[in-house]
Amino acid sequence: MSTHSVGLQGRTQTRAADPRLKRNIVKGVTLVVLIILALLWLMPILWALDTSLKPESETTLIPVTWFSSHFTFQSYVTTLATSNMLRWYFNSILTSAIITAATVLVSSLAAFSFSRIPFRGRNVLFWIILAGIMIPGQILIVPLFTEMQSLGLVDTYWSIILPQIASPVMMFVFKQFFDGIPRELEESALMDGASRLRVYWQIWMPLSGPAIAAVAIFTFVFSWNNFILPFIMLTGNNMMTIPVGLATVQTSFGIHYAQIMASAVLGGVPVLIVFLFFQRQIVQGIAGTGLKG
Amino acid sequence: MSDLSIQEQAPRAAAQTRQQSRTSRWRTDLTGLGFVLPFLILYALFLIWPVILGLRMSFFNWSLGKGELEFLGLANYQELFSDPAFSSSLVNTLYFTVLSTPVLIILAFLLAWLVNRAIPAQWLFRAIFFAPFVLSVSVVVLIWSWLYEPGFGLINGTLTAIGLKEVNWLTDTHVAMLAVVLLTAWWTVGFNFVLYLAGMQQIPSELYEAASIDGAGTMAQTRWITIPQLGRISTLILILQVIASLQVFGQIYLLTSGGPNFSTRPMIQYIYQSGFTSFRVGFASAISFVFFILILIISIGQFLLVSRQRRDA
Numbered sequence: 001m002s003t004h005s006v007g008l009q010g011r012t013q014t015r016a017a018d019p020r021l022k023r024n025i026v027k028g029v030t031l032v033v034l035i036i037l038a039l040l041w042l043m044p045i046l047w048a049l050d051t052s053l054k055p056e057s058e059t060t061l062i063p064v065t066w067f068s069s070h071f072t073f074q075s076y077v078t079t080l081a082t083s084n085m086l087r088w089y090f091n092s093i094l095t096s097a098i099i100t101a102a103t104v105l106v107s108s109l110a111a112f113s114f115s116r117i118p119f120r121g122r123n124v125l126f127w128i129i130l131a132g133i134m135i136p137g138q139i140l141i142v143p144l145f146t147e148m149q150s151l152g153l154v155d156t157y158w159s160i161i162l163p164q165i166a167s168p169v170m171m172f173v174f175k176q177f178f179d180g181i182p183r184e185l186e187e188s189a190l191m192d193g194a195s196r197l198r199v200y201w202q203i204w205m206p207l208s209g210p211a212i213a214a215v216a217i218f219t220f221v222f223s224w225n226n227f228i229l230p231f232i233m234l235t236g237n238n239m240m241t242i243p244v245g246l247a248t249v250q251t252s253f254g255i256h257y258a259q260i261m262a263s264a265v266l267g268g269v270p271v272l273i274v275f276l277f278f279q280r281q282i283v284q285g286i287a288g289t290g291l292k293g
Numbered sequence: 294m295s296d297l298s299i300q301e302q303a304p305r306a307a308a309q310t311r312q313q314s315r316t317s318r319w320r321t322d323l324t325g326l327g328f329v330l331p332f333l334i335l336y337a338l339f340l341i342w343p344v345i346l347g348l349r350m351s352f353f354n355w356s357l358g359k360g361e362l363e364f365l366g367l368a369n370y371q372e373l374f375s376d377p378a379f380s381s382s383l384v385n386t387l388y389f390t391v392l393s394t395p396v397l398i399i400l401a402f403l404l405a406w407l408v409n410r411a412i413p414a415q416w417l418f419r420a421i422f423f424a425p426f427v428l429s430v431s432v433v434v435l436i437w438s439w440l441y442e443p444g445f446g447l448i449n450g451t452l453t454a455i456g457l458k459e460v461n462w463l464t465d466t467h468v469a470m471l472a473v474v475l476l477t478a479w480w481t482v483g484f485n486f487v488l489y490l491a492g493m494q495q496i497p498s499e500l501y502e503a504a505s506i507d508g509a510g511t512m513a514q515t516r517w518i519t520i521p522q523l524g525r526i527s528t529l530i531l532i533l534q535v536i537a538s539l540q541v542f543g544q545i546y547l548l549t550s551g552g553p554n555f556s557t558r559p560m561i562q563y564i565y566q567s568g569f570t571s572f573r574v575g576f577a578s579a580i581s582f583v584f585f586i587l588i589l590i591i592s593i594g595q596f597l598l599v600s601r602q603r604r605d606a
Contacts, residue, residue: 026511030410037404038421044479045425047447048436064450110332119325120318129332132340134592138540138561139585142568142577143347144339146357166335196324225429227543228561232569246431247547250438257439264435268428275427279420282427286484287491 045268052076052261059257075262084237085266088245092224095157095241099223100216102165107215108208111174112200116186126175132168141232148233159233160241164223170215173285177211178204214285217278224271242267344585347578355575357568369579379580381555382563385470389545389559390538392474397534398527400478401485406515408486409493419490423483430480430543437476438463438548466556469549473557476544481537485530492526493519528602532595539588560584 051059053071079085113119114126144163145154153159185207186199194202205212230241237245246267250260275282351369354362373379408418425433440447441462449459462472496519504514520527542561545551551558564584568577 027411030407031413034407034411034418037407038418041421041425041479043447044436044440047440051439060445062445062450063454064445064447106331106335110329113325113328117321117325117328119322121322122325122329125329125333129336132336134589135340135344136536136540136585136588137340138542139564139581139588140340140343140347141561142564142574142581143343143350145568146350146355146574147339147343147346149357162335163339166332166340168336171332196328200328221427225427227430228565232565243429243431246429246435250435260435261439264432267435268432271427271429272424275424276420279416279423283419283423283487283491286487 048261048264052258052265054258056256056258060255075256075258076266079259079262079266083249083263084240084245085263087238088240088242089270091157091239092241092243095161096220096223098157098161099164100219102161103167103170103219104212104216106165107167107171108174108205108212109200111171111178112204114171115175115178116199117196129168129171133172137163138228141228144229145232154233155235155239157239160226160230163229164219164226167219170219173215174208174211177208181207210281213278213281214288217274217282218285221271221274221282347581350575351579351582353575355573355578357572357574365575369576370583372576373579373583378555378563382558382560383584385556385558386539386541386560388470389473389541389557390535392470393477393538393541394531394534396474396478397482397485397538398530401482401489401530402523404482404486405489405493406519408490419487422486425480426483428480431547433476433480434544434547437472437479441472463549464553466553469553469557473541473545473548476548477541480544485534488526488530489523492523496522524602528595528599532592532599535595536588536592539591 047066050066050068052075053073054068055070055072055074058068110129114122148154148159153162181204185203189199189203190196224241225243226241227243227247230244231247234240234244237248240248246263249263352365352367354365354368356362404422408415408422411418441449443449443459443461443464448462453459460468463469500518500522501514504518509517540561541559542565545557545559546562546565549557551562560580564577564580567580568574
């Protein structure tokens with residue numbers, strides 16, 4: 001077929017318009033389908049936003065409507081004033097920040113050693129740690145709680161910080177990245193008598209921006225969203241993180257839908273902002289580890 | 294330095310370097326371990342130790358708060374195998390996994406396929422489909438309980454507005470699990486979607502060009518190029534998805550509390566309730582262990598499948 005059309009140059013001109021038109025139509029249809037799907041995907045978030053901006057009395061009207069006689073921020077004001085939201089924000093930010101910093105430090109140190117220090121037994125140790133990926137963390141809640149109880153850490157920040165630091169996956173991400181850095185860089189520094197710790201801190205870490213960003217963003221989002229661990233460990237309302245606190249909102253607000261949606265929006269906005277800022281890194285981080293793994 | 298002196302010094306120097314290399318060997322071992330140590334301690338304390346502790350607790354009549362009471366041997370395990378609540382939560386978990394896994398994989402593939410085709414504003418579509426994934430389970434459930442609300446909920450309101458009948462999303466035993474799957478699809482499909490999209494963008498375009506010269510249409514190209522080229526990614530997604538689906542808890546617990554009539558209660562919720570509302574942590578640990586072994590068998594089985602697939606490839 002291709003030789004045919006090349007041979008009859010005069011006719012290809014008129015024929016070529018056809019497939020191009022067809023391709024444009026297909027592209028147009030694809031785009032329309034995608035736009036509809038995207039709107040459908042945004043619908044729950046838009047509806048939550050819409051409800052949160054309505055006066056409470058207009059949230060339960062039938063038939064359902066997106067419009068309101070007057071949009072208002074009243075529910076946000078009430079929610080912030082009557083719930084413990086700000087305190088939960090503080091708890092979430094504090095614990096997630098500590099977990100993130102500790103994870104970056106601890107797992108990059110370990111990965112540096114596995115990647116660059118030829119100590120005896122490192123392969124065995126590496127596989128032991130990697131095998132930890134197979135342990136489903138959610139299942140360990142009962143013994144983990146008992147352990148925290150005997151350590152006297154239940155209902156403290158430590159009870160949710162400590163178990164979330166040593167992540168085999170994050171260590172693996174660093175290891176993969178470090179393995180790709182050329183050896184010469186560190187050899188000349190070691191030759192000059194620099195210690196391994198200095199090599200790690202002054203040469204390795206500054207070079208590892210992308211890996212640090214990926215691990216930090218993921219750890220932050222995951223620990224911010226972690227539900228089951230703070231749910232079992234934190235009992236005092238003042239200790240709760242956003243996800244656990246929000247889970248109590250539905251029952252405590254009763255049927256005040258505008259307020260409930262306002263708190264959902266308030267709970268979701270910080271991570272959505274983080275996501276919008278770091279969209280590329282997050283997506284590439286997932287894709288990168290996924291494609292290599 | 295002259296040749297002579299080198300020859301004289303050679304044996305001594307060799308002994309010296311041997312001595313030196315032995316101490317530097319030790320130094321390397323110590324430094325290497327030192328770097329790993331902080332990770333290793335946390336790993337051992339909060340991942341490995343709970344496994345061991347859980348195994349020990351499962352052989353005891355162990356109560357929350359009172360500690361170990363008496364050694365029971367395998368009694369906890371015997372009890373759970375004849376426990377209807379255990380088998381029903383296991384069935385619910387498997388049901389959720391069987392329902393959600395194909396949806397989350399096929400939907401992710403379709404979305405990635407569409408986005409990969411549309412050139413304008415690709416990043417925007419990618420962001421929109423992925424965004425729900427970064428929301429915490431509580432936010433997602435608050436929004437979706439509101440959507441599922443009878444009467445003035447958006448979904449039922451829309452259904453009645455176009456003349457259809459209302460669905461009792463959360464109170465009908467036949468529908469509740471579908472409601473959970475729908476919510477989960479919206480919430481988490483973005484992860485698989487991003488993996489697929491990245492995979493599609495790595496397929497060399499020459500393959501498509503060659504195929505279109507041979508007259509293959511879009512569908513044929515998808516069938517004979519895209520899907521086979523994504524084989525490895527698909528297996529990875531399948532493995533991750535099954536493991537994640539088996540561990541479902543948060544969205545079910547918050548959306549339906551495992552109801553109506555326990556028809557959606559998953560394994561993890563049963564573990565949670567046995568441990569923290571019935572205070573039988575020994576029994577709860579036994580459930581955890583059986584479930585742990587089950588997940589392990591499934592994931593190892595899948596890994597073996599993958600390695601066979603890779604060998605064949």
